[in-house]
Amino acid sequence: MNEIHFYNRRTQLLSMMEDGVAIITSAPIQTRSNDTEFPYRQNSDFYYLCGFKEDNSILVLTKTAESIRTYLFVEAYNAEHALWNGARLGVEGSRERFSVDEVHDIASYKEMMQEILREHINLYIDLYNDSPRLSEAKNAAQTLHSMRGVKRHVRAIHDVTYLVRSLRLIKTPEEIDMIKKAISITTQAHHEAMRVCKSGMKEYQLQAAMNYVFLSNGASAEAYGSIVAGGNNANTLHYVDNRDDLRDGDLVLIDAACEWELYASDITRTFPINGKFSGAQCEVYNAVLDVQLKVIDSIKPGVKRDWLQRYSEELLCDALITLGVLHGERQALMDAKEHKKYAPHGIGHWMGLDVHDPCPYVDESGESLAFEAGMVMTIEPGLYFRADDESVPERYRGIGIRIEDNILVTENGYENLSAMIAKSVEEIEGMCNQL
Numbered sequence: 001m002n003e004i005h006f007y008n009r010r011t012q013l014l015s016m017m018e019d020g021v022a023i024i025t026s027a028p029i030q031t032r033s034n035d036t037e038f039p040y041r042q043n044s045d046f047y048y049l050c051g052f053k054e055d056n057s058i059l060v061l062t063k064t065a066e067s068i069r070t071y072l073f074v075e076a077y078n079a080e081h082a083l084w085n086g087a088r089l090g091v092e093g094s095r096e097r098f099s100v101d102e103v104h105d106i107a108s109y110k111e112m113m114q115e116i117l118r119e120h121i122n123l124y125i126d127l128y129n130d131s132p133r134l135s136e137a138k139n140a141a142q143t144l145h146s147m148r149g150v151k152r153h154v155r156a157i158h159d160v161t162y163l164v165r166s167l168r169l170i171k172t173p174e175e176i177d178m179i180k181k182a183i184s185i186t187t188q189a190h191h192e193a194m195r196v197c198k199s200g201m202k203e204y205q206l207q208a209a210m211n212y213v214f215l216s217n218g219a220s221a222e223a224y225g226s227i228v229a230g231g232n233n234a235n236t237l238h239y240v241d242n243r244d245d246l247r248d249g250d251l252v253l254i255d256a257a258c259e260w261e262l263y264a265s266d267i268t269r270t271f272p273i274n275g276k277f278s279g280a281q282c283e284v285y286n287a288v289l290d291v292q293l294k295v296i297d298s299i300k301p302g303v304k305r306d307w308l309q310r311y312s313e314e315l316l317c318d319a320l321i322t323l324g325v326l327h328g329e330r331q332a333l334m335d336a337k338e339h340k341k342y343a344p345h346g347i348g349h350w351m352g353l354d355v356h357d358p359c360p361y362v363d364e365s366g367e368s369l370a371f372e373a374g375m376v377m378t379i380e381p382g383l384y385f386r387a388d389d390e391s392v393p394e395r396y397r398g399i400g401i402r403i404e405d406n407i408l409v410t411e412n413g414y415e416n417l418s419a420m421i422a423k424s425v426e427e428i429e430g431m432c433n434q435l
């Protein structure tokens with residue numbers, strides 16, 4: 001992504017701030033075991049504002065009535081680190097690469113922070129992050145507070161993430177392109193899983209087939225832990241074990257997608273392991289699909305997210321009545337939350353730099369946000385009938401189905417960004433039986 005996009009985002013954030021200092025830190029390195037680490041993944045808020053992908057770096061934005069200034073603190077180039085882990089960009093390299101006003105060695109952060117804080121009354125940090133770098137800033141503010149002769153003290157600490165994530169809610173065309181790229185690779189992976197799936201395989205073999213598509217197309221393997229759930233395993237919502245057999249006559253639910261340049265996709269398809277839906281499977285599948293299509297079709301600017309949730313629950317409740325799982329009147333069943341037993345999760349979530357993008361769902365008065373062009377949300381209704389649930393007609397027991405697409409809100413309605421992935425019974429059976 002071009003440097004101008006990061007510059008524009010910092011300018012937007014500064015325009016939302018009062019006189020003050022914002023500090024946003026890079027993600028810490030996470031130990032996997034002993035002295036080995038998980039692959040490094042940058043903090044999404046930090047990346048959003050500067051595009052820098054190295055660890056141990058800090059972005060500082062300052063604003064007074066007269067001026068604004070941006071600082072990036074990075075680790076200096078170090079030959080030893082370059083030998084073992086690869087070369088860092090360093091102070092000089094970062095100065096050339098990034099359009100911030102000043103780049104400094106991270107070693108000078110603590111001292112410089114004390115100077116910068118002397119000039120401001122508001123501090124903007126991630127209140128829910130216990131990074132030592134943020135504690136240093138808070139301690140520096142505290143020290144200044146108790147000193148005589150300091151011109152200005154920090155008088156309020158604010159949550160910077162709320163501001164950044166409000167910006168992240170509306171995706172720019174460049175961000176949509178990243179998401180589309182992730183989805184195009186994920187599309188190939190889901191189709192590959194449908195093509196190679198055979199009864200007798202293991203769930204992890206489908207996961208491996210998809211990861212091959214992700215990696216060989218240059219994506220990071222998984223935007224989140226892949227769910228490959230054969231048969232009744234689909235009724236465990238966050239099933240990630242993926243070590244069971246795929247059995248003839250069962251469905252397999254796959255919730256898996258890749259990440260492209262830190263942008264996520266999030267796709268679920270459910271298809272027959274042997275390539276042919278049974279009558280009972282088809283009934284439940286089409287019930288869920290019908291709900292999904294109706295919910296997607298209701299998306300347009302102005303529609304509120306909590307209305308969408310309620311609407312999807314009404315449709316799922318109706319589907320449960322039609323299938324003969326629930327008996328009675330819709331409103332009474334919904335009041336008693338009877339439908340929640342078989343449809344326990346929400347209709348969808350924001351998606352972007354994080355698969356569950358932590359953007360606000362309500363405005364500052366607590367009202368549900370209305371859709372605006374540029375928002376991206378998953379729509380993922382599901383019905384789950386556990387094999388041992390005797391309240392469910394026998395023919396449906398052990399069936400778990402979720403169908404998930406990624407929807408962009410547009411000026412006039414919506415665009416289903418994952419519309420090209422096989423979804424109707426005919427399309428799926430066609431893909432499963434393609435050589």
Ligand SMILES: [Mn+2]
Binds near residue numbers: 349378404
């Ligand atoms: Mn999802």
